[in-house]
Amino acid sequence: MSESLDTGLHWRHATAAGQPVLRTMVVCDLADSTALVERLGDRRAAALLRKHDRLTRALIDEHNGREIDKTDGYLLLFERPTQAVSFALAYQRGLRFMSEAEEVEVHARVGIHVGDVVMWENSPEDISRGAKPVEVEGLAKPVAARLAALARPQQILLSGVAASIARRGHEEIAEDCPEAEWRSHGLYRIRGVAEATEVFEVGEPGIADFTIPAQRSVARRILPWWRRPSTISGASLLIALIIGTSIWAIVRQPPTIDFSARDWVVVAATQNQTGQDNYDNTITAAIRMSLRQSRFVNVISAQQVAQTLKRMKKDASAPLDRKTGVEVALRDNASALIVPRLANNGHELVLSAEIVDSNTNKIVKTISTKIQSQSEIVPAIDDLTRSLRASLGESMAQIKSTSIPLAKVTTSNLDALRAYSLADQAAGRGDLNLSVDLLNHAISLDPKFASAYAAQASNYFATGNMTQARREIDKAMKFKQHLTPLELLKLKAMALTARSSRTAATAAWKMIADLYPDNAAGANNVGLNYAAELNDCDSALPYLQHAANLPQPLQPVSLYILASCQLALGHEDQAIQNFKRSYAEGFRGRFLALADAYVATRQYTKASTFLTNVPSDIDTIVSLSTRRALLVADQGDLSSAENNIRHALQTIPKPIYNSYGWSLRLEYIGILWAQGKEQDALDQTRHGLKQLLSIPVDKRDDNPYDFPVLVALFSRWAARLGDVQLAKQSIKIINTDKGLRGFPIRAQLVTVTQAEIALKEGDPEKAVRIATGADTHPLWELLEVIARAKAAAGDPGAAAAYKRVIAQRPLAFGELFENELGICTRAIQWNFAVLDYAKVLSKTDPSAASRQASIFLDYWRIAPSDLQAVITAKKLMQWSSSENLKSSRSLSDRP
Structure with missing residues (x-):
């Protein structure tokens, strides 16, 4: 991104100093982006979104802004409000022109605020692991975001301070947009800001309609009493209203906090003033567990609080006090903080809780209850949480229907409850x-x-x-x-999940996700099951997007799975961004699919840099070795890929070899086969199947990989490498109705094996019938064997089948089943499919075949010249240019 030299130096100076600096924050949010994708379809929507990104980034450069973050929209930083306003006007104008050109409505909401921010640059190592180059923190960021959320599509909303400064430079803005007009929409109470804020709109006539923003929970408009809808003219009605209001005030206290159904609360550490440390953690955990029964109040989990504290650079193990708790609540968009207290009062205990409005940091209510003996502590917590729920606005009917005593749904033993709480942490x-x-x-x-x-x-x-x-x-x-x-x-x-079919488990998690939308377990698991067990990323996407936006400790995992799905569906740019977000949020270990996304888009240098910075340890060695092999294999250097895998197999500890090592062994077979070392590959396949089938039946489920999936994959290689009898015997063990019904991945891989057997037995037509019968949410492996079978059968649809295989390169790299099992071999086969497509074309269109063979050689530019696939590609190019090319000439001499 281009910047003026002065601007860049100034920002870097601020970063180095670590001091707050005054900056203008801009949040641009695409309106109804999910509906846009559903309306246009994945490919057209992806193309449109790429055009949107190019437009936005060009305007950022033009107006000397800086991109900080991007999801569906952008988080931007400008030095002056005039720059931000000029950018926003040009952005809305550009979207109008793009909508007209593409004949589809694309709208965005924009929020602008000025305030102090703290900036720092991440280290190159952190950036290589997915962190953003620049981090920005400060109240200006959430305020700008809430203004964007308040805005209607096509609206640009500014805080009073941003509008005041920008309007002083109106002449500068007029140079770019002379028709710009300003409107005040009055005072708003913005969540997180103690004082009322005047909200302004700037826009161009014909683009902005200057409508009053919609009411949102993030910001509420403050109206004078005579303009409120409840005002009724007429003296008699006014008197009746006053009387009625007085009676209402007597029987019910007015709301003391802006809390809506399904808003979130944070529970602080209990202020234990009894001197008995066995109450530490226990009271807080019990209150949190009791509150979770509510369908009205959502509770931020202890794990999520710890993650938020880490992002704030604070000690996550320290007790959460009121001051820090309010900061956590604001960051996690929680409306209230609950501060419990346990104190001695003579011979009794007093359990109390303060409700603190996180937006104003004011105590709005204190509730207390007395405890005569230790046996009354758990029932007292029940009473306290019922009162808390009522004070937050939950109806008594709701409370009664979802208030099971803690002793019944957890335990009455405080020591057991404390151990449970510590186990959760x-x-x-x-x-x-x-x-x-x-x-x-x-x-x-x-x-x-x-x-x-x-x-x-x-x-x-x-x-x-x-x-x-x-x-x-x-x-x-x-x-x-x-x-x-x-x-x-x-x-x-x-x-x-443990005992039944994947479809049944998915349905069970889907019911939880639909009934309890704010509980991340449902959305996380149904998304994962759709993606990894049913190979249906289209259905997984909305659940994963929802889970990734919930305040929950597994948010980095949700982002990672979401990114994998986006990669499989061909949304590579979004996938890369979300992989980076996942790593930036702390996701670590053997999950290295950012490298897959880089290799899929042929950004090999970035993939290499990323992998270089991954530490090689017992958790990462298998995945890291696989990705190193993938990096070179996708470019044709199969010898280096083989060395990577062989070295890993020889050096990993035996427990890893016997568990995650199955992944390396399958990759080793595929790489040997690709180099024409078919006997070595067959020996490895036979040895692997022998070991697999010798695992006792009662131990087969303790492997990190699904046993039937492993058997199917090894059996597939047995068939392709010529041992059809072994493939048949092995596949028979898992090819049962009980073993396959409700397990789509297993069923498809068994189908692939059966098709390979038919091909090896010389019956390609049968292979086509077998494989096409399973073509629902197909694995890439199934698409590939369909294309090969059609080509072998002389099917006129072979060329179209290969085009489909090649177009699904993202799926080959984004398949999630068994943690990307077989990804290196899929990359090799994808490149071979490019060459196979050239062979099919050579029978009808020699020129097209020559171009396709040239594409293959370009992809595999570092492959050795004596590799059979390279020799075949060069022959194709030579033969296609020869006048004596004969359509009957055989080109089956590739591995």
């Missing part, structure tokens, strides 16, 4: 071993603690120990009467 830090130990302790104190069993099952799910996860689920089910309705639904969904 340990799991949030990724310390699953400690979490397991703490939950075991909680269960030993209360053997009927169903929530603890359910949490233990989640831990075992995370480690891939499905056998133990099932045992914990069964234990939790014995005491299911001690679970809330939501927890019971989650447990049933987990049980289906």
Whole structure:
């Protein structure tokens, strides 16, 4: 992005100093972008959005702005409000012209605010891992965002201070837009700003209609009493209203906080003034768990609070006090902070809670209850949370219908509750071993603690120990009467995930997502299941987008899966941005799909830089070795790819070899095959299948990869490499109605294997019938075998089938099943498909075949000249230019 030298130096100086500087923040938000994609379709929408991005970035440069972040819209920084206003006017004008040219309405909302911000530049290492080059923090950012949210499509809204400064430079703005007009929309109460703010609009006649902004929860208009809709003229009615209002004030207190249904709250650490540390964490955790029963109040989880504190560069392990709690609430868009307190009062205890308005930092209500003995603490928490819910505006009918006593849905044992709370915190830090130990302790104190069993099952799910996860689920089910309705639904969904079909599990998580839209577990799991288990990223996308926007600790994971889906669907730019956001939010480990996105778009240098900065350890070694092989294999350097995989197989620890090592072994087979080393590849396949099938039946579910999927993939190679009998014997073990019904990925891979068997047996027509029968949400592997089978059968649709395979390069790199299993081999096969397409074209259009072969050689420019695929491509180019080219000439001499 171009900048003036002075501007760039000034920004860098501010960064180095780390001091607040006055800047203008601009938030541009595309209106109804999801509906736009649905209306236009993925490809046309992607093209339109790319044009939008080019327009926006050109205008940013023109007006000396700086891009800070981008999702559906942009977060921008300008030195002066006049620059920001000139940009916004030009942006809305550009969108109007683009809408007319594309014959589709594209609108945006723009918010502008001036204020102090703190800026710093991330290190090159952090940037290579996905962080933004420049970070900006300050109240100006959320205020600009809330003005954008308040705006209607095509509106540009400014805070009073931004408008005041910009209007002084109106002559400068008039140079770019002489027709610009200003309107005041009056005073608004903007969330996060203590004082009322005057909101202005600037726009061009014919583009902006200067309509009063719509009422939003982020900002509410302040009207004088005589303009309010409730005002009624007439003396008698006025008197009646006064009398009625007086009676109403007696029987019910007016609202004391701007809190709406499904707004969020943060629960601070309990101010324990009793001197007994066994109450630390316990009271806070219990209040949080009790409040979660509400369908009116949403609670920010402890794990999410910890993540927010880390982003604020604060100690996440320190107790959350009121001052920091308000900051966390503002960052996570929570309307209120609950501050519990436990104190001695003679021979009794007093449990109280303050409701703090996070926007004004004022206590709006304090609720308290007395406790005579320790046995009354848990019932007192029930009473307290019911009062909290009522004070936040929840009706008594709602409270009664969703208020099961804590002792019934958790435990009455405070020590067990404390262990459970600490286990939850340990799991949030990724310390699953400690979490397991703490939950075991909680269960030993209360053997009927169903929530603890359910949490233990989640831990075992995370480690891939499905056998133990099932045992914990069964234990939790014995005491299911001690679970809330939501927890019971989650447990049933987990049980289906562990024992039933993928379609049944997806339906269970979808019900949770639809019934409890603010609970991230439903949206996360239904999105993951659609993407990774059903290969249906179109259906996954809205759930993942919703989960990625919820204040929840797994937001980085949601972003990662969302990005993988976007990559599979061909939205590569969005995928790269969301992969970076995921890493910037702290997502780490073996999940390195940003490299896949870079390789898919042939940004090999960026992929190499990213992988160079990934530490090689026990968590990353398999994925890192695979991506290093992918990087060179997609360019034709198969020898280096083989060396990468072989070295990893020889050096990884035995426990990793016997678990995640299956991925490397499959890649090794594919790379050997691609180089014509078919006997070596077959030997590896036979050895792998022998080891797989020797795993005891009761241990097959404890592998991180799905056992039937592994058998199908190895069997596919057995068939393709010539051992049809082994392929048939192996596939028979998993080709059962129980094993495949409701498991679309398994079923498709079995179909691919059956098609490979038919091809090897010389019956391509049968292979076509088998493969095309499964063409619903197809894996890339299925598309590839359909094309090969049609070509072998002389089917006139072979060319179209290969065009489809080649067009689905994003799917080859974005498939999520079994954590991108087989991605390196898919990249190699995709390049071979480019060459195979040239062979098909050579029979009818030699010139087109020559061009296609040339494309293949360009893609594989670093491939050795003696590689059979390269030799074949060069022959195709030579033969196509020869006058004696014969259509019957065989070109089947490639691996």
